[in-house]
Amino acid sequence: MSAGPYNYSYIFKYIIIGDMGVGKSCLLHQFTEKKFMSDCPHTIGVEFGTRIIEVAGQKIKLQIWDTAGQERFRAVTRSYYRGAAGALMVYDITRRSTYNHLSSWLTDTRNLTNPSTVIFLIGNKCDLEGQRDVTYEEAKQFADENGLMFVEASAKTGQNVEEAFLETARKIYQSIQDGRLDLNAAESGVQHKPSQPGRNTLSNDQQFNKDNCAC
Amino acid sequence: MDDVLTETVPAEELKKFEKAYHEQLYKQDVTPKAQFEYAWCLVRSKYPADIKKGIFLLQELFRTHEEGQRDYLYYLAIGNARIKQYTEALKYVRSFLNIEPGNSQVIALETTIKAKMDKEGLMGMAVAGGVVLAIGAAVGLGISILNKKS
Ligand SMILES: Nc1nc2c(ncn2[C@@H]2O[C@H](COP(=O)(O)OP(=O)(O)O)[C@@H](O)[C@H]2O)c(=O)[nH]1
Ligand SMILES: [Mg+2]
Numbered sequence: 476m477s478a479g480p481y482n483y484s485y486i487f488k489y490i491i492i493g494d495m496g497v498g499k500s501c502l503l504h505q506f507t508e509k510k511f512m513s514d515c516p517h518t519i520g521v522e523f524g525t526r527i528i529e530v531a532g533q534k535i536k537l538q539i540w541d542t543a544g545q546e547r548f549r550a551v552t553r554s555y556y557r558g559a560a561g562a563l564m565v566y567d568i569t570r571r572s573t574y575n576h577l578s579s580w581l582t583d584t585r586n587l588t589n590p591s592t593v594i595f596l597i598g599n600k601c602d603l604e605g606q607r608d609v610t611y612e613e614a615k616q617f618a619d620e621n622g623l624m625f626v627e628a629s630a631k632t633g634q635n636v637e638e639a640f641l642e643t644a645r646k647i648y649q650s651i652q653d654g655r656l657d658l659n660a661a662e663s664g665v666q667h668k669p670s671q672p673g674r675n676t677l678s679n680d681q682q683f684n685k686d687n688c689a690c
Numbered sequence: 691m692d693d694v695l696t697e698t699v700p701a702e703e704l705k706k707f708e709k710a711y712h713e714q715l716y717k718q719d720v721t722p723k724a725q726f727e728y729a730w731c732l733v734r735s736k737y738p739a740d741i742k743k744g745i746f747l748l749q750e751l752f753r754t755h756e757e758g759q760r761d762y763l764y765y766l767a768i769g770n771a772r773i774k775q776y777t778e779a780l781k782y783v784r785s786f787l788n789i790e791p792g793n794s795q796v797i798a799l800e801t802t803i804k805a806k807m808d809k810e811g812l813m814g815m816a817v818a819g820g821v822v823l824a825i826g827a828a829v830g831l832g833i834s835i836l837n838k839k840s
Contacts, residue, residue: 500795512794516793516794519760519761520730520761520765522795523694523798525693538693547726550707550727551707551727551730551731553703554700555697557700
């Protein structure tokens, strides 16, 4: 059962999408560091986070791409959707406009990911009950109609944050078990037992002209 | 699919933004948006020549378009780190953190760059470079003090 130098046997790629300010980056930080960043700066382009979890006794490394919701980044952030095994689609329960934009986020996601991509809808900021602008029921109905998993969460208190990330992973893992997700497909967003760390991505130039001055 | 320094842009995406940029270039009316989108894709290419071109376009934007400077600094750091110009990359990280200390995304990038240097056994050089960096930061951006020193 050795995975070489790795202490996990799968990698799942996630993306987090949704309007600016709904709390995507705070959800990421709550999940990866278990803390709430009250004055999180606006994300530049795409932020990256990672955490190793366990599903059915298997260690899984989540690679999470948190996208900036701002319009000027939107065109290029789409290039990160490809090959996502999981997509967390976030709105803010205190801002109706962020809920109204969900169908456009969903269309993008469906167009740019695989049929097997698990989409999880998160109604964030549920700690702000007094300012609620979107009911649980209507969001639940939207989720059901579109075949999404759904939960209300709070990046501030941590409520349901773990659940959303872990539930998504369980669903992906299940798809692998059922054979619905083809591990060999180039863009499944899942890697099984990564091979030895052979560096085959970039870096073929430069490598060799570094050490030959020796004076 | 790895991290900000190793993930690569899909070839069709790069082509798409390249085309848009070139169309504007042909009309001699390049918007900062088109140039940034193209440059952002270029610095995520697997080819160092593309990355260098992306860095060039970002430097040009940095000089001419004040509004997006924060974004340009961030991707200048990434581009340089991806072609192993770590000292240069860390210089951009420093400049960013001088303007916006404590930015977690940029601090995370700094950590990623240093971890990569560490892995490649370049950390000693970074420490030596750190002293120079501090001076460089005081003098400001775009200064080749680092090159002279080494
Ligand atoms: N009360 C409350 N505020 C939150 C929550 N999540 C994020 N915020 C705040 O909402 C703002 C935007 O969060 P951020 O994560 O940067 O949003 P992003 O643009 O979607 O990444 C920040 O000021 C956060 O402090 C939450 O669950 N509850
Ligand atoms: Mg953000």
